[in-house]
Amino acid sequence: MNPGHQVVIIGAAQAGARCAEALRAEGFAGRVVLVGDEKALPYERPALSKGVLLGEAPAESTLVHPRGFYDEKSIELRLGLRAEAIAPSAQRVLLSDGTWLAYDRLVLTTGSRVRPLPGAPDLPGVHMLRTLDDCAALARALVPGARLVVIGGGFIGLEVAASATRRGLSVAVVERQPSLLERAAPRAVADPVERLHRRSGVDMHLGIGAARILGQSRVSGVELQDGTVLPANVVVIGIGIVPNTELAEAAGAQSEDGLVVDAFGRTTLANVWAAGDVTSHPNPILRKRVRLESWQNAQNQAIAVARNLLGQERAYAEVPWFWSDQFDANIQMYGLAQPGDDVAWRGDPAGGKAIGFAFAGGRLTFAVGFNMGGELRLARKLIETGAQVDAAALCDPARKLKDIVTGVTAAAVAPAA
């Protein structure tokens, strides 16, 4: 790559912006064009279900960078434009204004979109939450005293439920699966989260689906599969996201629950790379292919791809990390768990502060912390090194976590005697 080369990044959200920033930070002097279909400057999404939704943080606080940053770094922003097609052999992209943009390297940070609920009517009062505009519309609808029904008991749904409860709405959550967080966390983690919500006044309907959203001129309620009707002034559908793979697929890229990339971020198309939510990538630490819907992956995979397309060739290898804030709980997770995983606790999650661990073959594979961010972070090393760990010691509050981690990781890297 030389200063005559140009990199086009499709998708101007967190991953796209971090990729552009990293290209400059690594000294790339060629042209960098960042294309996004939203009009807004690149922003981060976590606060859209929390601080911004509650009006406690301004929308501007979510921006990855202020506008001046892009000017200063000569990053060309082409906002409000969609990429319609990629011509991989000609190395150019067709934009929705009819222009073609040539590239030497193309980075796809197209992210994901909300999963639609089949049959859901397009009625006033029915919301989804993905963008700043979605957030602004939902914030206006969350009027104290109103009734909210959230369809979907995943992190987004639960964060919205917590925010709306704090705002003074009466809130019900409907989840088809028998427990919350079915895709994201083991049952043992979902249970304390469920108790937290019930204790805070959220009406939980688990193991039963929403059959119909009711209402004529605007939403009036949700009918469950057993005929129960939950009255509602506002309904939020939060049943997951779908990776935006179609653009690349149409150009011939391989896709299997996400755009298939290698450990460096290369798609199966020459000179086309991808990062963030949209990718299915091998994780060398977990020794399996993953698609991650997380802030960490959006930022760090994008930075890794920037470095790699400049020739650094370093595999992206991080322990997946995820956090959520609900009521007074900051919940953080390292690694990936299976729904049925047994969780051993250090502390009592009912007490509001605890760390849970899941193991496979004597190795730590997953750790979750309730209001224990700093201490939990120590467990990351244990997952990274894949060392054998003593579960009983980890769960003994009388033993310092720091000492256990130091001991185990020192042993793991020490040469055999």
Place this chain on the structure above:
Amino acid sequence: MAWHPVVEAEGLSDDEVVGVKIAGKDLAVCRAGGEYFALGNVCTHQFALLSDGVVEDGCIECPIHQGRFDLRTGEPKGPPVTKPVVVYKVKVEDGRVMVELDEGAS
């Protein structure tokens, strides 16, 4: 400017951090490689106390988004943090960690 005792030196082992509130300031006081450091305790990205985070490889890492700051300079070490935290002068006297603070500013 004046020196304030903030914590017993023996109370901190390597890569350990405590939060201290003194003269109206929130400080993160930590030890690394046998040396003591004091920094502003509030992350410059979003509100969080660095003393709830970890000290590792000469940096302190925020517990919320894992932004890292250099212990010596307070400089951010990469995304998402872009602004430095204040660093304070530190010395150990009579077994106590002392931090130099500007009297008037608080």
